[in-house]
Amino acid sequence: MTTTSYSELLKKGVERRRVSRKGTNGFMLTLTGALTVLALIPLFWIIGYVFYKGGSTLNLAFFTQLPKPVGMTGGGVLHAIEGSLIVTFLATIMAFIPGVLAAFYAARNPNTVLGIGLRFSTDVLSGVPSIVVGLFAYALIVKPQGHYSALAGGVALAILMVPTIIRTTEEMLKLVPTNLREASLALGAPEWKTSISVLLPAAMDGVITGVLLAIARAAGETAPLLFTTLGNERFDLGTIISSGVTNHQSIIQILGRIFSSPIDSLPLTLWKYAGMPYPERVQQAWGVALILLILVLATNILARVWIEIRKRKLRG
Amino acid sequence: MEMNMNIEVKQNKDFTVNEMAEIKVRTSQLSVYYGKFRALTDINMEIHDRKITAIIGPSGCGKSTLLRSFNRMNDLTPSAHVEGKIELDGEDIYGKNVDVVDIRRRIGMVFQRPNPFPKSIYDNVAYGPRLYGIRQRNHLDGIVESSLKQSALWDEVKDKLHQSGMSLSGGQQQRLCIARALAVQPEVILMDEPASALDPISTLRIEELMHDLAKSYTIIIVTHNMQQAARVSDFTAMMMIDETRSGRMIEYNTTNIIFTRPQDKRTEDYVTGRFG
Amino acid sequence: MMKPTTQKNHWIKKIGQLLNHGDRPWFGLIIIMSVVVIAFMVAIGYMLWIDSGPSRVAFGLSFLQPTTDPSWDPVNSNFQAWPFIYGTLITSIIALVIALPVSLGIAIYLSELCPAWLRTPLNWLIELLAAIPSVVYGLWGIFVFLPQVVTPIGTYLFDIFGNVPGLGSFFAGPIPESGASRLAASLILAIMIIPTISAVTRDVLLAIPNSQREASLALGSTQWETIWKILLPYGASGILGAVILGLGRALGETMAVTMVIGNSIEGTISILKPGYTMASIIANEFAETVSALHTSSLIEIGFSLFVMTLLLNMLARLLVWSVTRKTPQEARA
Numbered sequence: 001m002t003t004t005s006y007s008e009l010l011k012k013g014v015e016r017r018r019v020s021r022k023g024t025n026g027f028m029l030t031l032t033g034a035l036t037v038l039a040l041i042p043l044f045w046i047i048g049y050v051f052y053k054g055g056s057t058l059n060l061a062f063f064t065q066l067p068k069p070v071g072m073t074g075g076g077v078l079h080a081i082e083g084s085l086i087v088t089f090l091a092t093i094m095a096f097i098p099g100v101l102a103a104f105y106a107a108r109n110p111n112t113v114l115g116i117g118l119r120f121s122t123d124v125l126s127g128v129p130s131i132v133v134g135l136f137a138y139a140l141i142v143k144p145q146g147h148y149s150a151l152a153g154g155v156a157l158a159i160l161m162v163p164t165i166i167r168t169t170e171e172m173l174k175l176v177p178t179n180l181r182e183a184s185l186a187l188g189a190p191e192w193k194t195s196i197s198v199l200l201p202a203a204m205d206g207v208i209t210g211v212l213l214a215i216a217r218a219a220g221e222t223a224p225l226l227f228t229t230l231g232n233e234r235f236d237l238g239t240i241i242s243s244g245v246t247n248h249q250s251i252i253q254i255l256g257r258i259f260s261s262p263i264d265s266l267p268l269t270l271w272k273y274a275g276m277p278y279p280e281r282v283q284q285a286w287g288v289a290l291i292l293l294i295l296v297l298a299t300n301i302l303a304r305v306w307i308e309i310r311k312r313k314l315r316g
Numbered sequence: 317m318e319m320n321m322n323i324e325v326k327q328n329k330d331f332t333v334n335e336m337a338e339i340k341v342r343t344s345q346l347s348v349y350y351g352k353f354r355a356l357t358d359i360n361m362e363i364h365d366r367k368i369t370a371i372i373g374p375s376g377c378g379k380s381t382l383l384r385s386f387n388r389m390n391d392l393t394p395s396a397h398v399e400g401k402i403e404l405d406g407e408d409i410y411g412k413n414v415d416v417v418d419i420r421r422r423i424g425m426v427f428q429r430p431n432p433f434p435k436s437i438y439d440n441v442a443y444g445p446r447l448y449g450i451r452q453r454n455h456l457d458g459i460v461e462s463s464l465k466q467s468a469l470w471d472e473v474k475d476k477l478h479q480s481g482m483s484l485s486g487g488q489q490q491r492l493c494i495a496r497a498l499a500v501q502p503e504v505i506l507m508d509e510p511a512s513a514l515d516p517i518s519t520l521r522i523e524e525l526m527h528d529l530a531k532s533y534t535i536i537i538v539t540h541n542m543q544q545a546a547r548v549s550d551f552t553a554m555m556m557i558d559e560t561r562s563g564r565m566i567e568y569n570t571t572n573i574i575f576t577r578p579q580d581k582r583t584e585d586y587v588t589g590r591f592g
Numbered sequence: 593m594m595k596p597t598t599q600k601n602h603w604i605k606k607i608g609q610l611l612n613h614g615d616r617p618w619f620g621l622i623i624i625m626s627v628v629v630i631a632f633m634v635a636i637g638y639m640l641w642i643d644s645g646p647s648r649v650a651f652g653l654s655f656l657q658p659t660t661d662p663s664w665d666p667v668n669s670n671f672q673a674w675p676f677i678y679g680t681l682i683t684s685i686i687a688l689v690i691a692l693p694v695s696l697g698i699a700i701y702l703s704e705l706c707p708a709w710l711r712t713p714l715n716w717l718i719e720l721l722a723a724i725p726s727v728v729y730g731l732w733g734i735f736v737f738l739p740q741v742v743t744p745i746g747t748y749l750f751d752i753f754g755n756v757p758g759l760g761s762f763f764a765g766p767i768p769e770s771g772a773s774r775l776a777a778s779l780i781l782a783i784m785i786i787p788t789i790s791a792v793t794r795d796v797l798l799a800i801p802n803s804q805r806e807a808s809l810a811l812g813s814t815q816w817e818t819i820w821k822i823l824l825p826y827g828a829s830g831i832l833g834a835v836i837l838g839l840g841r842a843l844g845e846t847m848a849v850t851m852v853i854g855n856s857i858e859g860t861i862s863i864l865k866p867g868y869t870m871a872s873i874i875a876n877e878f879a880e881t882v883s884a885l886h887t888s889s890l891i892e893i894g895f896s897l898f899v900m901t902l903l904l905n906m907l908a909r910l911l912v913w914s915v916t917r918k919t920p921q922e923a924r925a
Contacts, residue, residue: 006459010501013448018415021447025814029705035697036714039790042783043721046732101625118626121633127905128636128898129844131871135878135894136636139643159632166629192618220725223846223871227878270727271847274734282735289728296723304716387810394708421812431803433822443821444811493807500812 047297050289057287067233070278077288080269082237083150086258087229087265088219090154091161096211099165104195106166107173118166126163133159134224142228148262153229157221161214168210172203205310209303216299220292222267230262231272266292338365340534341386341504346400348381348390355381357562358400361553363504368526368535370545370571373555374586378563379538382555383506386536387423388416404504424502428509430489432481432496437464437473440481440492444500459499467495468525487518494525505529507537511544523548542587546575554583637898644892646885647671655892664857664873666882671889673870673896675857680869680897682861683774683849684842687781691838695786696831699793700819715791722787730851733780738771738852746775746864764862772854774863780852781842789838792912796830797823833911840904844897846871870897
């Protein structure tokens with residue numbers, strides 16, 4: 001084919017396609033913006049609706065009272081709030097220490113057998129469905145013990161939290177400049193002291209953010225709690241503590257009683273109430289949803305703000 | 317003042333009136349801003365059709381910025397804006413209803429680091445023509461072969477057109493990029509230090525190539541290598557930054573004059589290697 | 593008296609020694625913790641395998657195989673998991689089909705088009721979508737999404753496709769009044785996996801060096817042509833990884849799905865009818881199993897889920913990793 005005939009072909013192509021190429025470009029680019037807006041619609045819809053429906057339910061009684069039988073007005077979800085606090089607290093303690101420590105290893109030894117295995121396990125654990133983790137906790141704790149407990153729920157949630165904590169901590173540790181560590185070692189500090197007193201505080205901001213987000217996620221989980229904590233409408237922290245005191249039980253004994261009883265939690269309560277044929281319960285479900293949503297939003301906003309403050313500190 | 321310099325200068329000394337009359341691209345009072353910062357001030361130059369024009373100057377004097385204004389690649393930087401005009405065949409490329417996409421087809425570019433797509437050699441060159449609906453196999457075969465021949469790469473790759481473009485050596489990749497640019501039949505080719513990332517042999521080949529290409533295309537090349545500018549170009553523009561760190565054109569003339577009888581002392585200092 | 597002080601000094605010296613040479617215990621500690629994490633992963637797989645033993649022995653591979661005559665009969669101890677596997681697969685696949693174009697659009701917008709000041713807020717908003725607890729999605733799903741979105745769509749689909757030969761059984765309807773159906777689960781899943789797919793895709797696109805964009809634009813391509821013909825192919829394996837990650841998430845999603853899918857063992861394959869997924873049957877029945885075999889069968893389903901998500905996760909990581917490896921040093925800011 002001659003050059004001139006190709007030129008002709010090209011010129012024709014240029015002319016013929018000028019408008020359609022421009023049109024396609026404009027259309028597609030606008031489409032991506034539209035799809036972004038589309039995806040955000042459910043976000044605002046859900047948040048808006050939960051605030052709207054659940055807002056009226058939130059009053060002092062809701063937070064401080066145990067549920068009243070259906071038919072009676074009032075009552076609250078204190079048992080669920082206490083339950084969520086206890087289980088999440090347990091989970092955080094159980095996840096935080098191994099998570100941060102393992103991250104130290106991962107950050108410094110990414111290429112050893114153990115390091116690779118650790119990275120692999122973290123990946124795997126982060127992908128396991130939460131209900132499967134619940135099954136595991138059931139097999140590990142509930143079955144041998146013979147009863148449901150807050151502890152079992154805590155273990156399940158801890159397993160879910162550990163990958164996130166390891167990942168964020170490892171990233172934060174990697175960001176700490178190496179000369180900080182070298183300076184500390186050069187001054188004669190042993191490795192462990194360097195890690196705890198120098199590296200960890202330097203990475204602390206990010207670590208805390210990571211832990212906060214992991215907690216927020218765990219607090220919203222339902223599936224792993226279904227057959228570990230089961231739920232317990234009659235759980236009354238106050239009574240356990242006061243009866244424990246009157247019977248001269250030690251703190252350990254009281255804690256033991258708390259951790260080993262079946263317990264409710266906010267997400268579980270939501271799940272139960274949502275399916276009930278009683279409108280009051282459904283209404284309370286919206287209230288619980290609002291509490292959870294506020295929790296999640298607040299944590300995320302806090303984490304963002306924290307990151308911004310850190311960034312400003314570094315710049316200024 | 318005539319100087320005896322050890323640089324080999326291209327032997328087109330003076331041009332006939334006819335040759336001088338063909339101006340392909342003209343800039344008028346061109347200034348380029350990045351936000352508030354004025355990177356280029358009042359650039360005026362006329363690029364002659366089917367001649368090679370070199371832009372030289374010390375690092376950071378705005379050579380690349382100037383080059384990139386010719387095909388509006390500066391538009392990609394959000395804060396960039398332009399004052400003045402650049403005319404291609406008499407029409408301002410920064411004008412109101414200008415189709416940037418078409419300008420970029422007519423004014424092609426070869427970059428400092430070769431950047432072939434991770435596609436086959438064939439598909440790299442055929443990318444442009446396909447944009448314009450050229451789909452038939454024999455048409456594409458033809459333009460691919462012709463472009464690769466023009467960029468002196470055909471013989472080396474004709475039996476492996478379906479191998480990845482990334483599998484070629486640096487010099488070959490650069491010639492692939494040149495072929496890719498040629499496939500859409502540009503009128504002007506901009507070259508931003510095209511050989512600076514290459515070995516000396518590849519560099520020489522690219523320079524020979526430019527000589528051939530200049531028969532059909534207008535070439536504007538930015539180079540920090542003065543000897544290269546002297547060897548290759550017909551016209552040379554000397555740039556430097558002023559007190560406000562803005563790039564200006566100090567002197568613009570035939571290569572012969574710039575390198576043997578520069579008018580401005582700063583040009584003389586630069587080309588004799590006293591600084592820069 | 594000399595003795596007590598020497599004793600005390602001795603212990604002080606010992607503790608001082610320990611503190612200064614605490615490295616051994618420290619290294620031991622972090623190593624042990626790492627091993628613990630790995631051990632847990634292994635333990636999960638192991639325990640699921642063991643506890644699903646009775647079911648595996650009783651039913652063998654036919655437990656998982658597609659069949660036209662499934663039965664899930666706790667009373668007579670006859671279990672077959674195909675309806676749940678089908679439910680999981682069909683809802684996840686439909687969710688993917690819907691989520692993919694949307695996520696691509698978002699990723700392209702965020703990486704190529706979005707003005708710089710808008711980028712962080714938008715990223716954060718998309719992340720928030722992922723942070724909403726599954727039960728809250730479910731609650732909103734039951735009372736808002738189902739009646740206002742799913743039922744109308746389901747009715748519409750039934751009207752158009754319900755009587756088409758071939759397709760008809762897939763769209764057999766009509767959709768129940770409540771809207772609880774596989775369609776509902778698919779749609780909610782789509783919303784829930786969009787943040788995952790779009791975030792990873794966005795990162796993949798951002799990792800593509802700018803020189804590719806410049807090369808394409810300098811040839812006279814439009815921005816869309818650059819995105820569609822150069823960037824997306826360049827990042828294809830990473831984008832595939834993103835999709836697989838999204839699929840993994842969809843497979844394991846429990847609460848929102850359980851709340852809107854209707855939880856019925858009805859035999860149809862129609863997406864307009866209620867169904868079950870592997871996760872939702874476990875959620876519904878595990879706390880009230882009637883026999884050890886029942887429990888074991890549910891655990892076997894759980895084990896299958898574990899293996900599926902494990903494989904998908906590994907595949908996804910491999911794909912994403914391969915893209916970020918192939919790019920040379922310069923990357924888009």
